Amino acid sequence: MKIERALGVLTVSDFECPLCIRLFFEPITTPCGHTFCKNCIERSLDHNLRCPLCKQPLQEYFKNRRYSPTVLLQDIMTHLFPSQLAERKHVHDAEMAELSNLTKDIPIFVCTVAYPGVPCPLHIFEPRYRLMMRRCMETGTKKFGMCSYEHGKGFADYGCMLEILGLEVLPDGRSYVNTVGGSRFKVLKRGQRDGYQTADIEYLKDLKVDGSELELLQHLHDSVYQQAQDWYQRLGSRIREQIDRQYGTMPDKDENIQASSNGPAWCWWLLSVLQLDPAYQTTVLSLTSLKDRLGHLRLILEYFSQR
Structure with a gap:
């Protein structure tokens, strides 16, 4: 009975996070005894590894990442303020939906x-x-x-x-x-x-072609792929090993060059391997024509082969 009377004097404002000034959501209590929403304390610790209220160092607490929820506080809020807690959860879910x-x-x-x-x-x-x-x-x-x-x-x-x-x-x-x-x-x-x-x-999705256009595109694709393979094989074994470690080996030819909305995988692998200007890389990334992309790759390979 005494506990009920004691709880009766509490108001919603007694359960507000000092950082977001809203009802606690997933309350976490730090070793120094201060309570915050889990998301709020995490954001604070991104910038400063001290308690936002008393400035006590929290390096060890942060290092262990044991953000255990304060169960008693959660139970009290559930018992005293079920509608406000439901509204707080609704707001959180809406924020998550927006971020999704x-x-x-x-x-x-x-x-x-x-x-x-x-x-x-x-x-x-x-x-x-x-x-x-x-x-x-x-x-x-x-x-x-x-x-x-x-x-x-x-x-x-x-x-x-x-x-x-x-x-x-x-x-x-x-x-x-x-x-x-x-x-x-x-x-x-x-x-x-x-x-x-x-x-x-x-x-973005690659535009698809058919008929005679597709035949010409397939021929261009096979030609540039062979050109890329020749360039890759001419590299020293040490350079190839470094490339394979970082980007994987050169992908095989796709059976259907229009199967993916991004076109053949080997084109992107080659572009990532070649050290090109970011503005030029972005230009090639923006192309929705496989024919145009292969045209760029052919010119790039000719330039690197000459060097």
Whole structure:
């Protein structure tokens, strides 16, 4: 009875996170005795490894990553404020749904040019990108966009989606992320969210041809593929080993060169291996004509072969 009377004097404001000033969601209590939403304390520790309230060092707490939920606090909120807690969960779910959208306000990692089907290992250390990776994992999409930097715009008009295959978080908060390229896209609108870039996008697909056009395209494809193989075989064994370690071996010819919306995989492998200017890489990435892409590859291979 005494407990009931004691609980009766509590109000919703007694259960607000001091960082977001909203009802606790997945409350976490630090070793120094202060409680925050799990997402809120994680974002704070991205920037400073001290308690946001008392400034006590939290390096060891951060290193162990044992963010155990404060069960008693959760039970009290469930008992006293079920409707407010349900509303808080509804808001959280709506935020997650918004972050899960893969055409509007998708997160953009501004770094280099990525290609479909090609591995793209990343070293994450900036707070904004730590947050981005956590959100990609939490929403379950495990995807984000990659664009190269472009002066005056912030990032290029074309990019490639990356899918997270594995993420290793280090004790100091940095992480190694293994990703692979997926769909290509065109940027329709630029934006920002919590410090990182975002974009509304539309996905790109290669245009298909048939009949005599397809016959000519197949002939061009086979010719440029052979040209690429010849160039690759002329490289020294040591260079080939380095390429194979980083990008894998040269993909075989596709039986159907129009089966994938991104075209043959070997084209993207070759473009990733060749050290080209990012602006030129982005231009080739944006092409939806396999014929045009093969034309560029032929010119590039002729240039490198001459050198």
